[in-house]
Amino acid sequence: MVRPLLDRLTDSNALSLGILGVGNIGIVHLKSAVAMPDVEVVAAADAVPENRARAERAGASRTYDDYGTLLESEELDAAVVALPPFLHADAVEQAAQAGVDVFVEKPLARSTEEADALLATASEADIAVGVDHTLRYQPDMVGVKEAYDRGSVGHVPYASITRLNDGPLGRPPADDRPPAWPLDPDAAGGGSLLELGVHCFDVLEWLFGELEVRDASLGQSLEIDVEDAATVLMEAPEAGTTITLHCGSYQWEQLPEVNTRLRLEGVTGTISNRDHLPENFYAGAAGSALSNVASRFTGDEPDVFGPTFYLRAHYDALADFCEAIRAGERPPVDGADGRRTLALAERAAELAAAEPAATDRDPDEPETPEVSL
Known part of the structure; x- marks a missing residue:
């Protein structure tokens, strides 16, 4: 097979990486890894033939229709698990067997119980677990944290965060x-709380503590x-912030x-992620792509996904993980972080389920007035 032009020559010191699952997010991870100077994408696995063909075009040296076969057949340093949540535990177990x-x-998993078993398996095999919580890598979120850590608005009594996504049918027309799996609670573990909320929990604890x-x-x-849809009320005791x-x-x-x-209401001002956004998300994308091609031949650091904001955050998150693995260090966002977000999601679901329905309320109890902002 002829390798794509953008693929780079690898050396014996490169970290060998496998991609388990090359759907939408798996391809993002694959393209990120292909662009990294000290990482070699050895192989990718996916049950869907079209995904495997796309992975080959994107730079995977070999492809498999089963991730277990990939792990048995290849000598890897690390693997990206970009599979649906119901396969995470099994994939980590097989990766642990391969070291x-x-x-x-x-x-990370569909529940804290499953996460605990997954992390125990990883610990017994002495393998590292990183989790792809990329929101903290976005430049706007980094800007908020830097401003907050400087104390630029003093104490922050209140903060709010909203994260939206396309509905399950995608953008109209559908x-x-x-x-099927994202709408199956047994396969996905839940809906918006696990798909979107865990990102928010992670970045909020990164800012404010537990x-x-x-x-x-x-x-x-x-x-x-x-x-x-989910709405959650929280407190950060260490920071004294309601969220x-x-x-x-x-x-x-x-x-x-x-x-x-994301908006932080401080006693002397407000910090918003909108104040730290690039002026133009897509300007210069073509020029950046051409410079990346040239960097393969000059040995310069590629400006991978620089103008595309979200993809750059995924690149940085995976690069941080790979750097930690190469150095024999704990990943900067590890399994404990991933489990913590699941615990918060589960607690929110428990409280929501405990709320009495309107028809179950005491008719003599005064109604809470509706407030609109």
Whole structure:
């Protein structure tokens, strides 16, 4: 097979990487890894032939239709687990048997119970576990944290975060049937809380320290078996901050360029991620691509995904993991971080389930007035 032009020559010191699952996010990880100077994408695995063909075009040296076969057949330093959540535990177990460190797509698992078993397996095999919580790698979130850590607005009594995504049918018109597993609570573990909320929990604890969930509400805008909207009230005791989180998947025709809003209300001012966004998300993309081609021949560091914002965050998260593995260090976002976000999601779901329905309330109890902002 002829390797793509953008593929680079590897050397014996490169970290050998396998990609387990090359759907949408798996391809992002594959392209990121191919662009890294000291990483060699040895192989990729996916059950879908079209995905395997796409992975070969993107730079995978070999492809397999089963990730277990890949792990048995290849000599790897690490593997990216970009499979649906119901396969994460099995993939990590097989990687552990092969002595391969893993970078797991979020959510780490479908529950804290499953996460505990997964992490115990990894610990027994002495393999590292990283988790792809990329929100903390976005430049706007980095800007917020830097401003907050400087104390630029003093104490922050209140903060809010919103994260939105396309609904399960995708952007209208819904021409193709969506995958079944994201709408199956047994396969996915849940809906918006695990798809979107865990990212928010991670970046909030990165900012404020450990969170405590005080109340939550879950709902469906469509007749599906998982929540597609969630609102959570939290406190960060160490920071003395009250926080509201909303995440949801909606059938919008077009999402905004930035689908996450973070706002910190300080006693002397406000910090917003909107203040730290690039002026133009896509300007210079073609020029950046051409410079990346040239860097293969000059040995310069490629400006991978520089103008594309979200993809750059994925690149940086995976690069940090690979650097830690190469140095024999703990991944900067590890399994304990991934488990913590699951614990917060579970607590929110428990509180939401405990809320009495409107028909169950005491008729003599005064109603809480509706407040609109």
